[in-house]
Amino acid sequence: MIICYIFILLEIAAISVNAGVIDSIQSVTVIGKLMCGTKSVRDVEVQLWDEDTDDPDNLLNTTYSDAKGAFEVYGEDDATEIEPYLVIKHNCNNSIINPKCTITDAYPIPKKFIGKVYNMYIVSLNIIGRNHKKDCKLLINEILKLMINETTDDRLINETIEIDDDM
Structure with missing residues (x-):
């Protein structure tokens, strides 16, 4: 009788996993180097987000670029399928660091890198990203x-x- 109950529980668990009822944790790591013109940029805020269609997007993690402009950010979510993207907040305006400007750019992360490391290599902050916002005082x-x-x-x-x- 106990074997029968165990078998039934295993069947329910298998069906739930296949149907996506039991969520699995998905993650992504993004690395890169931030450049403004020919100079690396330090202390730039880098946010990793998960885009949600019906709900507000989820902030997975935040980091800042180091003295050489390098960054690494990891995030995970227990959704069935994450749609990660990066938001970079900087003050690189036309290849010049302008402290009076706050610029926000978003960069999509290809789905094939979910569960892996996505190396963006050099991210030129001169190139306008998705959802570009610029506020210069x-x-x-x-x-x-x-x-x-x-x-x-x-x-x-x-x-x-x-x-x-x-x-």
């Missing part, structure tokens, strides 16, 4: 310069925004 002097005229010298602009301390 101008200083007051720069905004006034654009509003007044490109040819106005900085001396006039500095006098324009000078604040009287006696007020």
